[in-house]
Amino acid sequence: MSYDVAIIGAGVVGCALFRRFCLGGARALLIEKGADILSGASKGNSAMFHTGYDAPAGSLELACIRSGYEEYLAIRRGLNLPLLETGGLLVAWTELEQEKLPAIAEHARANGVADAHLIDGAALRRREPNLAPEARAAVAIPGEHIMDPWSPSLAYVLQGIAHGGEVRRATEVQGGDLADAFWTLRTNKGPAQARIVINAAGNYGDLVEAIARPSPFAIKPRKGQFVVFDKSASRLITSSILPVPTERTKGVMMCRTIFGNLIVGPTAEDQEDRADAGVDQAMLRHLIEQGCRRVPRLANEAVTAIYAGLRPATQFKDYQIEALPDRSWITVGGIRSTGLTGALGIAQYVGGLYGRHFGTLRETAIPKATPMPNLAEHLPRLYQQPGSGEIVCHCELVTRGEIELALHGPLPAGDLGGLKRRTRCMMGRCQGFYCSAHVFELARGKLPDVPGSAKVA
């Protein structure tokens, strides 16, 4: 069996590419090194639905965010993907920052975010009464919302599978050769043949790129740590509170999550290691302090979870997307921090590159619907209806039916992390104190890393 395209990496970008190619009628193979999709950079995303207000003018990143934003809005109902419409407020805390606001608003409007506008301190406090008094003014970005960080990617892959695509997980590409117009990729699970290879390998992008050519970019993972506060904290803000960015990073923001929590983050720490998304107590304390300085009432709220993501930063600011016609290769690298929103736009753009150089993708008039179970707190959840089994995870109100669903179907969870991302089980305030034994019991024999395959006497 050979494929039209082999996509290396099932992060959000790989998943969106897979969907685009499957819908376009190509025979597509999605190859993922991890036990499940979203095992790398994408698992630690911030869930921001970006307008592109602060993207560099004229950049490919901006174009992909804008078109990705539009496509997500167009397809999300068919896939039952939630959106928490919070809007964003980019808040100035010092006079110096305040001076930068008009230019930020102007830049946003030039980027096509036409409704970005300045609001003064009084208006800001009316909208966000819990902000510390130092909040001086803000740029309101009404279209800056919150997504489910994981369900979209899963929905994209499931739609791709429904249109004939194939996914291989726990499959690591170790090398490849181009001969007679076909790539033969060597993997730990045997060879895979495809006409075109797309490198969407995220934090391993430069290493995979070396299969086709000396990589023009080098990945230097940038770690972003987050603190997730208890659900009671989400009442403290309505909009996402964004900082005035610095040259290097967007800075630390504070926003609600689709699951009803409040998060503060990310940090921006460059590191060499591509796999170690560890957390650090001093950094987490620093995030909590920053959060409490901006919203003093946060000091009374409990921490539910901590996590870190690794963003595949390169020496370049913009996305590194390029077709290599003589190598039958498309590079999709350096998708730093806007990949969740940008993914669908990136897929459109890459589809265009493919059409220009390698073949045609047709338009599927009516894609098959692969609706996702809803995990968003502001929308009806399964536990509220009879017939989904008892609640297993009490903090996140996850039912036995939801867990069983995630362990079956065309793309069952590949590991415990995948099960958590699909259902939210064990991700609440008790972090599995009450439910982990029950979850493990349901998942035993189905997930490789569920502890306790050995029976206790």
Added chain:
Amino acid sequence: MTTHDVIIIGGGPAGLSAARRLLASGVRDVVVLEREREAGGIPRHCGHSGFGIGQYLSLPMSGPDYARRLVDSAAGADIRTRTTVTSIESGGRVHSVHPADGARMLEGRCVLLATGIRETPRSARLVTGARPIGITTTGALQQMVYLTHLKPFSRAVVIGSELISFSVLMTARHGAIGIAAMIEEGERITARRPGDWIARHLFGVPVLTRTKLIAIHGIDKVERIEIERDGRREFIACDGVIFTGRFTPETALLKSSPIALDPGSGGPVIDQFFRTSDPQVFAAGNLLRPVETAGMCWAEGRIAAANIAAALAGTLPPSKSGVAVRFSDPVKYVYPQMIVPAADNRTPMPLMRARVTRAVRGTLRLTVDSRVLWSKAGRFLPERRLTIPTVKIPRSGAADISVELIED
């Protein structure tokens, strides 16, 4: 919507003993809502012995036997398992979901909150390092070992030295899990001595005090932890980390209700009749504070039930005239937090309970309107229960009640 005399949220020791006592006092319509598959609470998964001492005329029981006994003794109450309460409102309205019936609203003339506690997991302790498989809490481990017969790891480190940390040793032995060490940041173990002697000599587990957990290492599974002792960094090889204790009351339901919470205890503000700031709602058991024994929760449930019965009969003094109990550092919390003027014929909790923030030598003093009513000198340790006779104030009321610890 159906109205019941009493809705009890939580079918553990406090909730079940309250149900039994209510039935015994003639209240007929008692509903217990329990979210787990079986009632009995945390003791269900404490497989070791030591439960029911002084409560039942029997030898100390295992947790599961004790849990069954509690359920049996509440016979007559309508115990609804697999029923999760999603929110509570004023007026005794309780919203719940059940897998077969879906969402329902019940109304109780009185409601008893007995939702218990949980341990503080790794995340809320902000522990540095990787987030691999093999990091758990005592409660989760006990369920794995005793209820679902799973062995999550083979050699673990126990973080903390509270009473429960020592019960982990028994759980681990039962589950054939080796314990590499027990580590404690403080000068001495939190539980009473000779816990450390027992750990060392009966379980062969080294107890390392003045030892700080620095980081957890391991990509997929825990590989080792990094500790700091006497200013030196060391590693302990292990494939499991068990975070024990640092209990926190399970107040998720209260946080979305108008019921007042005490930041010191982490539980609801109550008066001496176990009544919260909502006069229809009572609270008992470990929801009130970080942790006490199952037996004490059971005893509290009984007294709370007597007062609920009085409230139903209209004989409980109104809570409006309550006086807040004042305290200051090093006292961490005192409960009941409010004292209501009452005649002598009522059944309040017999003792007020307090904790201190740090080890202190001094005099603990209860003062009402500048009159010292009770005092006790000695050394007071954190995480040890301190008891003070419950103050009575006459119907004429009092202006000021305070609990102070005067340091020597």
